[in-house]
Amino acid sequence: MSPLELEVSDMFDSTTPLLEMQDISMHFGATKALDGVDFVCKAGEVHAVLGENGAGKSTLMKLIAGVIQPTQGRLRVDGKEASLNSPKTALKHGLVCMFQELSLVPDLTVRENLLLGAPGAGLGWLKGRGLDTAQSVLDRIDGADIKMSQRVADLTLPQRQQVEIAKAIMKKPRLLILDEATSALSASVVEKVFDLVREERDAGTAVLFISHRFHEIEALADRISVFRNGQCVATFAKGAHDYGEIIDMMVGQKIEELFPEKSPHRNEAEVVLDVRNFSWEGQVRDVSVTVRQGEIVGLGGLDGQGQGAFLMGLFGLLRKADGTTAISGQPGEIKSPKAAKHQDVALAYIPEDRKTEGLILDQSIEENLELAALGRSDLNAGDAGLYAGTLDQLALKHGGLHLPVSSLSGGNQQKVVLAKWLALKPRCLLLADPTRGIDVKTKTEIYAILRQLADQGTAILLLSTDYEELIQLCDETHVFFNGEIVASLSGDDLTPQNIIAATLNVSSEGRVNGATEGQVAHA
């Protein structure tokens, strides 16, 4: 930029955007989390950022908050080039992020957490300044009952989010990032938070808003940007496109085309997996699930509501779990993964984190494929034919099976995990969020193979954080809340509204079911 241009842009300060990102790329190894993104954020505007998981939204937010630095590209704050090399620098520029992973220290009190990183903190005495602001924010968003002296660990999830919001606002942000900030809050509190955000906006704060809930974006956003595969595919004023168009932009194709057609529901089909009264240490409570031949059954809910533990328990990973599991009518006690994969039971479990749980990254693709089949006396693990079918169907892209599995992209790694287990011809397949952070094309391939397996008689239990999967792929979806199934939806009841409502344990009208603990079972 020439000195002249610089002068010109300085002269028109009122139109200079608060934050301007130019040609920003962020690479993690071979993965391009962001690829040449241009992004502008103006003061006094709520800017919603939409995109699927893995589209690059969180990476973008981390860049702005100074948590990571871009591989290439330029970033300007108030028209001046800035390098945000630490969260502290970002804070100095007034860029404040409220992360979706809660960033409170559990063992400290609310007060101590609020003062962590507050302006003026650091060496020297702690000052109580700003706490008044935090308290008044809390009062406004129904958090008056949160005491400053309470330990954060003793707060409920919604209360923690309220504290997070207060913490962000007391830093007097010029740019406030809300990354799934209200995911655990009930509808009435969300409305109050929105009022607060609008007030901040009218006072000149720029707000970046990430949410998966369309009605929230409808209520709050002024401008919308859609991200897909690390690129910003469109930016437009709210109202310029309707939901359907926006969703098409997010996925790059029509949603209906992503998912295979469901098979006609067969209520009389044989029951493959029958779990009765499964409980574990208060985290899973009295859960019963049946999966019939040809069915894909979904498990939904917010993170950590017991659905993950339930899957692990079925695979014999939890000690002291109660309940009975019957496979094809035969009751069996599954005490370990080894017992679970035995040919008499034939369960397979695709764990949540493929990098640390599903694969051994330092070993070759081949060795990873063989690891599960090795312990089965009826299979010859060295026979490449066991895996070839699945690998062909999923179109695994690799430069040789002897290469380390770490050389593959995330989606291809997940294909290896699937092929490794499908070689065992499981009668029942347990999947923990198998498409998290995976590109759309691979997702489609995985959906197709799951549906095909179901049609061939494999019972499939799919835990997912993606509503669309629970709706479009599953024949029946059980939603977990606080360790229990609060809703079992199938057929026409399987709608986004019903799932979201059940996830938050509110009835569709928006009232909270049950007083605090959510003990009320949904119909």
Place this chain on the structure above:
Amino acid sequence: MLGRISFDAWMPFIGVIVLIVAGSFFFPQILSAEYLTQQLQIAAFLGLLATGATIVILLGHIDLSVPWVLTGAAILSTALVGSGNPILSVLAVPAALLFGALIGVVNGIGVAILRIPSMVWTLAVNSMLLGVAVLNTGGFNPKGESSQLMVTMASGDLLGLPVSFLIWITISLALTYFLIRTPFGRYLRSIGFNEKATFLSGVSTPSVVFAAFSIAGMCSALGGVMLAGYANQAYQSMGDPFLLPTIAAVVIGGTSILGGRGGLFGTIGGALFITLLTSILSVMQIGDAWRNIIFGVIILVMLLFQTLRKGAAP
């Protein structure tokens, strides 16, 4: 099979050749067959210990109970022979191996069931074995002697090669076959890389840990028996000087101290290299102090080398 052997594993063999060639300029007798076969015989003691240690290190753990498993096995076997009872004296070697396997199981309980870091648990086991040995003998050198079998194992010759060397190589070959051809070997390395993922693949990881520590215990015990045969007696602390060279031999042989990567072929070279180096240093009349410093430096350099290589790889 040779195709599987990494460059790291060839390094110590190159080192051995360099040592022999360089040493022969100062001491021409190094090139004599007599000297070299003697080195093979002595390398076998260290080599057996390092074989067991390699198995455990591949698993991603470490066995620090080597010195007193070795000493315990030596005391036990010489005491049985020294009792004069012919039946007990025949049982001396099997009993010592059983003792080694048993301590391996104890190590396995700590590591696989109680989930205590192996570095701490096996060190505690080593210390307890020391205590038991001292209680048993009152702190004096134990009475007893070696059987003819033990002496032959340590000092005999067969076809011009030391029996001890042949035993070591046979065991190494057998275990190498075991590591490459059986699921056990695959599980061992998989656990060394990532125990969680291996367990989730339906592998009974505790059994593998038990087996590995038992094999290591038996290797240490066999080393003890043969050392007792070599010296025709057992004595307190006879294993203590072996701990550092054992780990050094494994590391020099290219086995990653973090587990998963490596193998027994390199360990053979590592044991030969350490033995030869020790011998040449003592011929050059360099004291124990310098020898220890040199061993420490070699271990650090090898670890540094492995780390740098790993960092350079994409």
